[in-house]
Amino acid sequence: MKPSLRKVVFIDRDGVINVDLWKYVESWEEFRFEDGAIAALKTLTDKGFDIIIISNQAGVGDGIFSESAMWDVHERMVREMGKHGIMIYGARYCTHGKNEQCDCRKPKTRLLEQAVEELEFDKQKTYFVGDKLSDLEAGKNFGAKTILVRTGYGAETEKKLTPTLQPDHIVNNLNDAVPFILKV
Ligand SMILES: [Mg+2]
Numbered sequence: 001m002k003p004s005l006r007k008v009v010f011i012d013r014d015g016v017i018n019v020d021l022w023k024y025v026e027s028w029e030e031f032r033f034e035d036g037a038i039a040a041l042k043t044l045t046d047k048g049f050d051i052i053i054i055s056n057q058a059g060v061g062d063g064i065f066s067e068s069a070m071w072d073v074h075e076r077m078v079r080e081m082g083k084h085g086i087m088i089y090g091a092r093y094c095t096h097g098k099n100e101q102c103d104c105r106k107p108k109t110r111l112l113e114q115a116v117e118e119l120e121f122d123k124q125k126t127y128f129v130g131d132k133l134s135d136l137e138a139g140k141n142f143g144a145k146t147i148l149v150r151t152g153y154g155a156e157t158e159k160k161l162t163p164t165l166q167p168d169h170i171v172n173n174l175n176d177a178v179p180f181i182l183k184v
């Protein structure tokens, strides 16, 4: 018998899960959860979703902060999430510089592909939630559905949408995306 498919959701980090400072989050002191993000992630955890964070952190490759600083923020974030009963399946970061032409920086899809290598799931029932055009493009390039949040750069991104680049839904924040994610 075929094993049942997993439910996967990809979520960008800065500007979706935590407040985008319009600069890199270089330390835990600068990390602040967006309003409603904890509640949203808890619901998704409780509903059995494999939550995967997909984040460009070119500040590492561009020499603005260290990779160990990035992982320190990651570990503390995961610990804080754990206190609220949130479990994430994984997080993938592109640490290449903006001009390195790597094959993983969003809108490329390598991080998404790597993250789900061991998961059986239906791409068409999977959302990518993000605040930038590159998030929407990555989701679409991968074959997933997309949700634009208005937090972070989202309100700016909304103005840049074109007829060929439209998210499936536009919502105010991650918590407002949850009903759509659950409905698939
Ligand atoms: Mg973002």
Ligand SMILES: [Zn+2]
Residues within 6 Å of the ligand: 094, 095, 096, 102, 103, 104, 105
């Ligand atoms: Zn990369």
